Amino acid sequence: MTxxxxxxxxxxxxxxxxxxxxxxxxxHVSEPSESEPDDDDF
Structure with missing residues (x-):
């Protein structure tokens, strides 16, 4: 938390x-966008 x-x-x-x-x-909940790369995606 920040x-x-x-x-x-x-x-x-x-x-x-x-x-x-x-x-x-x-x-308010904001879902992650698909355009941002995920660290687990190689």
Missing amino acids: WLERRPVVELDDGTLIRYDPASDTA
């Missing part, structure tokens, strides 16, 4: 991002 602009951000090993929005008290 803190960007005083807000928690979690990045999973597969590239999924989870960001918390305190204004709406919700979490």
Whole structure:
């Protein structure tokens, strides 16, 4: 977990991002895009 602009951000090993929005008290999940190379792809 990291803190960007005083807000928690979690990045999973597969590239999924989870960001918390305190204004709406919700979490937003962003799936990784297929255009980014994965470290496991050779």
